[in-house]
Amino acid sequence: SQKIEQNSEALNIQEGKTATLTCNYTNYSPAYLQWYRQDPGRGPVFLLLIRENEKEKRKERLKVTFDTTLKQSLFHITASQPADSATYLCALFTYNTDKLIFGTGTRLQVFP
């Protein structure tokens, strides 16, 4: 069956460290993968998109990698801040389903 897996346990890190979140998928051939941030009770907000033929994408303190062999994307936040505390969702788009399918998200908590 098709699955998108994100660590359901919260990730707690100290301010200033790099946070790394993982998104693994099975039985998908994604055209691209996206990462969203969601604050409690709010709608998800788009952060980054990485296509199947791209290995890495950066935006300010954010970096996303995409390994289609491992079927995995890593999402990094460098020099993390308490304001980065939120739930981060990965989402896959595949041409054969023509849908954006979301993982369940990982909650990040950055403490001072």
Added chain:
Amino acid sequence: DSGVTQTPKHLITATGQRVTLRCSPRSGDLSVYWYQQSLDQGLQFLIQYYNGEERAKGNILERFSAQQFPDLHSELNLSSLELGDSALYFCASSVADRLNTGELFFGEGSRLTVL
């Protein structure tokens, strides 16, 4: 502010009732998507409309229906409500009919509580 407007923000109703959730997409966006988010299921895709026509369907129950009007706003109708329908319902919009170009813009959601 994403530019996507959803009403109502909160809704409390009883089992067996019917409710309508409303969404206005970003100006210029022709596609509207509905997602359901519950604690144990994450964001589940329900349905997509593009310029008034149904474009894609996900795990939408038969008790649920949606439509997109000529002014591009959309409504999601939920009927014969059950306790398990309690969730956050998100609307999102995009410019194109297919998501092969980019991101979704989400509204703030409608929180439905069925008692």
